Amino acid sequence: MPVLRHGFLLQNLILRDFKIRYRNMSLGVFWSLLNPLVMMGVLTFIFTKIFPSPSIKNFGVFVLCGLVPYNFFAVAWVSGTTSLLNNAALVKRVRMPREIVPVSVVLANGVHFLIQIALLVAFVLGAGYGVNRNWLWLPFVFGMEIIFVCGLSLASSALDVFFRDVRYVVESANTVLFWLVPIFYSFAIIPDQYRTVYQFNPIAAVVMACRLVLLENREPPFSLVWKLAFVSLLALGAGLVIFRRSKAKFADYL
Amino acid sequence: MPPAIEFRKVSKIYYRHPSRAFLHRYLMDKWRRKRKERFYALREVSFELEEGGSLAVVGSNGAGKSTLLSLIAGLSFPDEGEVRVRGRVAGLLELGSGFHPDLTGRENLAVYASLLGLSRTELRRRFDEIVEFSGIGEFLDEPLRTYSAGMILRLAFSVAIHVEAEVMLFDEILAVGDQAFQAACFERIEELRRRGCTFVCVSHAGEILKRICTRALWLDAGRVVREGPVREVLEAYQAASAAQAAAAGRQGG
Numbered sequence: 001m002p003v004l005r006h007g008f009l010l011q012n013l014i015l016r017d018f019k020i021r022y023r024n025m026s027l028g029v030f031w032s033l034l035n036p037l038v039m040m041g042v043l044t045f046i047f048t049k050i051f052p053s054p055s056i057k058n059f060g061v062f063v064l065c066g067l068v069p070y071n072f073f074a075v076a077w078v079s080g081t082t083s084l085l086n087n088a089a090l091v092k093r094v095r096m097p098r099e100i101v102p103v104s105v106v107l108a109n110g111v112h113f114l115i116q117i118a119l120l121v122a123f124v125l126g127a128g129y130g131v132n133r134n135w136l137w138l139p140f141v142f143g144m145e146i147i148f149v150c151g152l153s154l155a156s157s158a159l160d161v162f163f164r165d166v167r168y169v170v171e172s173a174n175t176v177l178f179w180l181v182p183i184f185y186s187f188a189i190i191p192d193q194y195r196t197v198y199q200f201n202p203i204a205a206v207v208m209a210c211r212l213v214l215l216e217n218r219e220p221p222f223s224l225v226w227k228l229a230f231v232s233l234l235a236l237g238a239g240l241v242i243f244r245r246s247k248a249k250f251a252d253y254l
Numbered sequence: 255m256p257p258a259i260e261f262r263k264v265s266k267i268y269y270r271h272p273s274r275a276f277l278h279r280y281l282m283d284k285w286r287r288k289r290k291e292r293f294y295a296l297r298e299v300s301f302e303l304e305e306g307g308s309l310a311v312v313g314s315n316g317a318g319k320s321t322l323l324s325l326i327a328g329l330s331f332p333d334e335g336e337v338r339v340r341g342r343v344a345g346l347l348e349l350g351s352g353f354h355p356d357l358t359g360r361e362n363l364a365v366y367a368s369l370l371g372l373s374r375t376e377l378r379r380r381f382d383e384i385v386e387f388s389g390i391g392e393f394l395d396e397p398l399r400t401y402s403a404g405m406i407l408r409l410a411f412s413v414a415i416h417v418e419a420e421v422m423l424f425d426e427i428l429a430v431g432d433q434a435f436q437a438a439c440f441e442r443i444e445e446l447r448r449r450g451c452t453f454v455c456v457s458h459a460g461e462i463l464k465r466i467c468t469r470a471l472w473l474d475a476g477r478v479v480r481e482g483p484v485r486e487v488l489e490a491y492q493a494a495s496a497a498q499a500a501a502a503g504r505q506g507g
Contacts, residue, residue, distance in 0.1 A: 006368075007374075008372075008373055008374040008377075009368040009369065012364050012365045012368045012369075013365070013368075015361075016352075016354065016357065016361070016365050019356075019361065020354050020356055020357065021355060023356040023357070023397075027417075082336050089351045089352075090351065090352055092329065092344070093324070093329065093351065094329075094352075094369050094370075095327055095328055095329060095343060095344075095371065096369070096371075162280075163276060163277040163280065164276055165276050165277050172506075204503075242419065243486075248330075248331055251324060251329050251330040252268060252269075252330060
């Protein structure tokens with residue numbers, strides 16, 4: 001990937017995004033934690049007091065396992081989608097592999113993702129779950145999610161240059177996915193005929209793997225792992241193809 | 255030796271598509287079979303610039319100057335003809351684009367340098383030189399919003415001029431800073447030229463162009479009007495602009 005040869009630029013763009021967001025906030029990085037905590041509180045209230053789900057113990061930690069991967073996905077995909085338009089001056093006038101623009105934005109969100117993962121781990125340990133060797137799966141699982149979002153963002157950011165309504169499509173897709181990813185319900189209650197479909201959704205797969213590893217001390221099954229890897233790499237490949245086919249025209253449309 | 259920059263009958267076509275930005279409009283245009291209106295931003299432009307040469311590009315607004323630069327930079331591609339550029343191209347980026355007011359001068363410098371194509375090691379090697387050239391001094395670790403407009407431009411220009419690519423492009427960014435800083439810039443440009451850098455400058459500041467460039471290219475509505483030694487072309491261009499202004503004045507008056 002040409003992006004790798006421009007590591008210094010990539011690093012600088014990621015740091016710039018990250019620093020800008022936190023430089024002028026007195027609470028700094030803690031803002032990154034506030035949103036999942038609030039959502040966790042609300043969902044826990046609803047699904048323990050209003051619609052109790054007695055089969056799920058430790059609902060707070062359970063729901064956080066869903067919120068953290070979903071949040072990263074939703075925010076990173078939207079900001080990745082608009083990245084080319086937001087950086088039009090750079091895209092038009094800097095000679096660089098233009099893939100760097102959406103990828104750096106997704107990776108800058110990846111920094112927040114890491115912070116939120118740390119929060120998740122703290123909650124998991126706080127709730128009395130122990131560290132186990134299946135945790136070694138986590139870097140792979142989260143890495144695949146980042147690859148998946150990079151692929152989607154490459155495609156959607158390229159399309160967004162030509163059709164400015166792509167970002168609204170992405171936002172709607174995110175709203176739909178909030179319900180279709182098992183965030184506040186368990187994979188166990190999904191009827192058999194839909195299970196394969198769920199496994200082919202990388203975000204759902206990440207959430208499921210995350211819960212298996214963190215809450216049940218179990219290895220994610222191979223049927224889940226290969227689908228996650230397959231769809232994520234496919235998204236990256238397709239994203240790169242779409243991006244490359246359209247990037248020669250970016251300068252004319254921005 | 256082959257020329258550093260070579261244009262052979264280069265044309266660049268743009269489509270006017272004011273309504274293309276949204277999907278439904280695009281589909282409506284397709285449905286109505288509306289023809290896309292096209293126009294030539296550049297039309298059969300040919301020229302050569304030898305290594306170490308420096309070319310001034312002049313012309314009124316919309317003559318195709320920026321299009322020409324972006325073709326040289328490899329940021330867009332010709333629809334007809336052929337563009338050949340030897341060596342690394344730098345510049346073109348507007349001064350200070352990518353700068354952010356909340357980041358310090360040092361942080362902005364790193365971002366801007368990497369945007370202009372400096373690698374980590376190159377920046378490390380030239381960092382002190384860049385900072386010294388800019389004259390920013392103790393403000394280096396202050397956020398950019400505390401800088402004056404002149405300081406920001408000086409910082410950006412200092413980075414741009416230390417990139418040392420084989421081909422350097424300047425788009426309206428030559429008249430920066432006070433006289434002392436300008437003098438330092440000219441000196442630096444001279445130095446780069448002695449090392450064999452090739453320059454292409456777009457500017458309306460004729461005096462600066464005469465000082466820096468050896469050749470000039472006069473564009474009008476995408477076509478080459480005249481190409482040759484800088485003094486000759488610029489005088490012809492200035493005479494034509496003056497005549498045009500006078501004519502406009504008579505008509506208006």
